[in-house]
Amino acid sequence: MNVRYQSLKFVNDTTRENGNEDLPNPNSVMYKSMIIPGWGQIVNNQAWKVPFVYAVLGGLGYYSVHLTKKYHDYRAAFYNLNPDTPDDLRFGATPSYIPENANLNEVRNLRNKFRNNRDLVYVGIVLAYGLNIIDAYVFAHMRSFDVSKDLSMRPHVKPAVMAQSKIPGITLSIDLIAK
Incomplete structure (x- = not known):
């Protein structure tokens, strides 16, 4: 048969x-979320997500500033404590919490660790920003489904x-x- x-x-x-x-255009929502993080969620009537967006972006931003300060401190200490570089203080003075007799390899390793962590946080900021945009765009598409x-x-x-x-x-x- x-x-x-x-x-x-x-x-x-x-x-x-x-x-x-009455439903928003997904492309418009995406562009709004690119301009101001969380705007796309507000247009999609998901304002409850906006505090999470700003908490993640703000937390990562604050942590990146902290890591950048630490990196700059250890970079200055590395060049100031290194006998091969002239003592010109080109990166500033050595911070008081780093002892003058600190191990140069340890200072270099800490400097590299703070720089690498800071760079990873930058990647996290970009990913969180992109996730905000993708969330707004996908939900704008999905709103019309019954x-x-x-x-x-x-x-x-x-x-x-x-x-x-x-x-x-x-x-x-x-x-x-x-x-």
Whole structure:
């Protein structure tokens, strides 16, 4: 027995009838979120996400400033304590919390650690900013989908003649209905 499938017929398309014009354009939401982080979430009626966006970006920003200060302190100490470089204080004076007789290799390792951690935090800031934009864009696309429980389908099975082989078969068509 041959079975032929017909295309799906949408009887009632709720995305066009229920005010799709009121939904924001996803591209517009994306650009707004690029300009000001959190603006896209506000346009999508998800203002509860905005404090999280600013907490993550603010926390990472504060931590990057802290790591940059530490990096600058250890960079100055490394060049000031190094006997191979002239004592010109080109990166500033050695901070008081770093002893004058500190191990040069340890100071260099700490300087590199703070620089690497700072650079990783910069990557985290870019990722958090991008996640903010992606979240606003994807949710703007998903707002038009109907996820209610009143969706159903109506299958129709009919006898038919197959076009290619002129053999009798069955046609299956499915109508998706919104109640």
